[in-house]
Amino acid sequence: LIRSGLQTIDAQAKLAQSLATTTASVQVLARAADLSGNSFRELEAGSARLTRRLSLFAANGSGPAADAIRLPLDQRIARVTEAIRQNAAASEQAALFSQLFGDRAFVAFQRLDTAQLRQANDELRRFGVLVSDADADRIEETNDAISRLGLIWRGLSNQLAVAAAPALQSAAEGLARL
Secondary structure, rough: OHHHHHHHHHHHHHHHHHHHOOHHHHHHHHHHHHOOOHHHHHHHHHHHHHHHHEEEEEEEEEOOHHHHOOOOOHHHHHHHHHHHHHHHHHHHHHHHHHHHHHHHHHHHHHHHHHHHHHHHHHHHHHHOOOOOOHHHHHHHHHHHHHHHHHHHHHHHHHHHHHHHHHHOOOOOOHHHHH
């Protein structure tokens, strides 16, 4: 249970870093995916595309894209999707979702709404699921230490195998001669 939690939070923290957001924001998005019936992988891919698009639009450092890129991912998505719904005609919304989130992920983002993001955030806070970035950093360090332990055991196993190989070979050859 602990190992699974460590791995999940480690993966969420690494994703958060690549999307310029917080670990808690990635956790909210994962829960919102569940609530909206979406695949988290679709939301992850669309979020990466949105982050790239907003970064390009925000290159001059000002304007709505620059304001949005500074927000945590869940808030960034809420602001963008709400702006599309409020300002674009229904016939144009699918095209805008596709341009910002990608051709494969746009349907997932059309199904995701701010109420689901709010509900996800509320539930995760209420149940103590959200992890701070500082805690996520400690978990990443712990996972790295556990990984090193695995290397130590693998190294020991390899050394024992090398040391035992001649004796095992001799025993196998002796049995084969009999």
